[in-house]
Amino acid sequence: MMIPGVLYFIIFRYLPMLGNVIAFQDFQPFLGFSGSPWVGLKHFHRLFTEDTFLVLLRNTLMLFVYGFVFAFPIPILLALMLNEVRKQLFKRFIQTVIYLPHFLSWVVVVSLSYLMLTTEGGIVNNLLVSLGGNKINFMLDAAWFRPLYTIQSIWHDAGWGTIIYLAAIAGVDTSLYEAAEIDGASRLRQVWHITLPGIRNVVVILLILKVGDIMDLSFDHVFLMSNAMNRGVADVFDTYIYSIGVLGGQFSYSTTVGLFKSVAGLIMVFLANRLAKKLGEEGIW
Template sequence: MERRDIDVAQSNPDIEGSVQPIRIVAAKKESFLKYFIKNKWLYIFLIPGLLYFLIFKYAPMFGIVIAFKQLSLAKGIWGSEWIGLANFETLFSSAHFIRVLRNSILLSVYQIVFGFPAPIILALMLNEVRQMAFKRISQTILYLPHFISWVVLAGIVINFLSPTDGIANQIVTAFGGEPIKFLQEPQYFRTIIVSAEIWKGIGWGTIIYLAAMTGIDPTLYESAKIDGASRMQRILYITIPGIATTVVIMLLLSLGNILDNGFEQVFLLYNPVTYETGDIFETYTYRIGLQDGRLSYATAVGLFKSVVGFILIISANYAARKISGKSIW
């Protein structure tokens, strides 16, 4: 501010009261400008990530209007007839809705119950390994399935469970049993999918928890060891509390995706015989949207799934903050 403005402000208290917030805002702008210039390369590196989210995540959100229209490819999105909530009424009254919803929830629950703790337990085990050569080799072997595409992995699963020459059925027949057509039996489908997902992702998931463990102060372990704490006690009272925040955040993100089971793994392994336990929102949307051409109805299904996921992650975050004091925000 110029000297003249300061003199006027000092002679008039009312003006001084209005000038003070302006000074604060100007100081904040100047401080942010200096910080931006100092870290300009960090902001430049953010541009590709921001563009990705803007183009592939936020821009397509305008397409949700299709869920409220009877889409005609000839008329286009904006020229198509507005039908309101008719697609949602059709969805909720559909005979397939309950089956698809049940399968999606059950697969996600099984994945959370059995799949979520798996990388935590594996990370705890790897963290206790003191032979670095063995630890590195083990980590490399465990990480490899993550880099295998679901197309290749589905082929491995199909061959492994083959009723003629699959390893699983060779073990069954070796004990005097009859070969089982695992992929054609609905009761086995969820177990197969969850097991395959755990095998594919368990090694990669340990990276997050091992990284969190590196932030734990080593002197805590030394003090506990001097006090006579066993290895299991050090895990229970130092390691697990040290990664508790990371565990809560990962669990909240998993709950937010409870209806998002993934398309590839189910699509590549299921068939009409296993629709009863294997048909989920992703495969259902694919059939009615791309195969049957009911794009408006498929959009309504996807929007319903997204809204449910949003409500779940908000609720889970609120509950976690109230119970443990840890949350995403």
């Protein structure tokens, strides 16, 4: 039963890593890997010395921070609240409603946002006008790019993320709650002193994995939200790789950027795991 999964990772995850060798070459498709000249760290020097590097790094880190601060805790809060719902029919209905957005593509999510926020008949701007305010071009205003990106990410992924936390909560010893009730602890106290400590290991593991995605944002999401007006805050490493690699044909340089992203994410995972162990947590290894 493990064979299909193992083959998937070998073929689509590990074997493509061999292509990173072109980051050290001036790769020419007609010459291939063996015929392309080696240039050493030339592309890395270009990456770190170009003015675009700091802009891309800032934009990428800002979007990560927004997601880390606002989006990461939401599934935990949702799971805690759903766990307190006693009506099973109502609980399942809420779970279904918050899970559904996960199955929508980013094309649909961004399109829905456009229909709601457009200045030409969008429900949000119509409401602003009816309240005496002025229309706001949310989709073209660079100041609104990061808030909108974060809100869309929460709506799209928060419900799906609750699955893991609900499973972790289900594993907490119920006798602890019974003992707490006998001692007169309120539901809030039980959540704080029993539920949260019971799922702490799961939260830490997911937190470490989240830190590993510090340079890896959803390309589809960012690309669909970006335009000429918000490009200054919307350009991240993923979109930059697309523009210089796929559109510009600079295969070696785009591979260098991708390799930098991967190494940075790996380093962050090691650092986060080491910090977790120093704080007394299990970590991921």
